[in-house]
Amino acid sequence: xxxxxxxxxxxxxxxxxxxxxxxxxxxxxxxxxxxxxxxxxxxxxxxxxxxxxxxxxxxxxxxxxxxxxxxxxxxxxxxxxxxxxxxxxxxxxxxxxxxxxxxxxxxxxxxxxxxxxxxxxxxxxx
Amino acid sequence: xxxxxxxxxxxxxxxxxxxxxxxxxxxxxxxxxxxxxxxxxxxxxxxxxxxxxxxxxxxxxxxxxxxxxxxxxxxxxxxxxxxxxxxxxxxxxxxxxxxxxxxxxxxxxxxxxxxxxxxxxxxxxx
DNA sequence: ATTATTAATGCAACTAAGTTGCAAATATAA
DNA sequence: TTATATTTGCAACTTAGTTGCATTAATAAT
Numbered sequence: 001x002x003x004x005x006x007x008x009x010x011x012x013x014x015x016x017x018x019x020x021x022x023x024x025x026x027x028x029x030x031x032x033x034x035x036x037x038x039x040x041x042x043x044x045x046x047x048x049x050x051x052x053x054x055x056x057x058x059x060x061x062x063x064x065x066x067x068x069x070x071x072x073x074x075x076x077x078x079x080x081x082x083x084x085x086x087x088x089x090x091x092x093x094x095x096x097x098x099x100x101x102x103x104x105x106x107x108x109x110x111x112x113x114x115x116x117x118x119x120x121x122x123x124x125x126x
Numbered sequence: 127x128x129x130x131x132x133x134x135x136x137x138x139x140x141x142x143x144x145x146x147x148x149x150x151x152x153x154x155x156x157x158x159x160x161x162x163x164x165x166x167x168x169x170x171x172x173x174x175x176x177x178x179x180x181x182x183x184x185x186x187x188x189x190x191x192x193x194x195x196x197x198x199x200x201x202x203x204x205x206x207x208x209x210x211x212x213x214x215x216x217x218x219x220x221x222x223x224x225x226x227x228x229x230x231x232x233x234x235x236x237x238x239x240x241x242x243x244x245x246x247x248x249x250x251x252x
Numbered sequence: 253a254t255t256a257t258t259a260a261t262g263c264a265a266c267t268a269a270g271t272t273g274c275a276a277a278t279a280t281a282a
Numbered sequence: 283t284t285a286t287a288t289t290t291g292c293a294a295c296t297t298a299g300t301t302g303c304a305t306t307a308a309t310a311a312t
Binding site for chain 4: 256264270278280
């Protein structure tokens with residue numbers, strides 16, 4: 001079940017994603033908002049926003065959860081399956097607007113695919 | 127730095143990978159071996175075996191670390207970059223012998239790519 | 253506008269994965 | 283057989299994430 005009431009917590013969290021491009025890790029959100037929001041609240045609201053198709057989540061480098069805004073997703077159709085890119089220098093993560101073809105695999109049914117590409121981002125290249 | 131001495135711990139852990147096909151999660155190894163080995167030892171030995179190119183590691187569904195035997199890797203050349211498949215029913219994880227083409231991305235340097243495919247495995251399909 | 257209802261929040265306590273420092277044990281070299 | 287240095291176990295710790303419950307605050311009903 002997703003978001004039902006428009007609360008301060010929801011507004012604060014959504015604001016983070018509206019004022020920043022790219023993905024944000026849960027640990028970063030906790031550090032940024034811990035004076036305003038309890039960590040349980042942060043986890044619960046993010047979970048609901050994902051349910052609603054507003055955010056999508058994925059695992060970054062150390063198994064830490066990241067969230068980013070969805071484009072064209074809904075509750076039962078998370079359709080922007082795209083790779084994520086994590087910079088090994090600055091740690092920043094972005095969604096990549098790239099298609100990667102995952103071949104069919106004999107005798108297996110594919111539900112979803114998570115692709116994490118690691119390397120150096122634009123700003124850290126030089 | 128990798129393995130230097132041939133200890134009981136190393137033998138016990140390697141045995142797990144020799145008698146089982148597929149990948150094994152750290153949590154499973156801890157459950158299986160906790161009467162023989164301390165968890166610190168398990169983490170440390172796995173780490174060294176990865177350094178030596180005997181095992182490779184990756185993150186499964188919930189950010190839990192999995193290990194599997196390498197084929198043709200060495201300390202400074204982990205060359206079997208392949209996708210991993212995790213069954214959403216039984217939780218089993220296998221290495222897939224499949225090539226997935228990751229396109230070059232403008233203004234970024236790609237170091238590595240982790241691909242986790244989720245779905246139903248052979249045995250859980252029916 | 254006031255009250256009633258129920259979702260959302262804060263809090264504290266908890267679980268589980270993973271790490272670390274240090275003393276004791278055990279491979280290997282001398 | 284002894285010396286040395288790696289490896290191990292242990293206990294204590296860190297951090298991500300979860301849960302139950304009482305309180306707070308949106309929303310609906312009056």
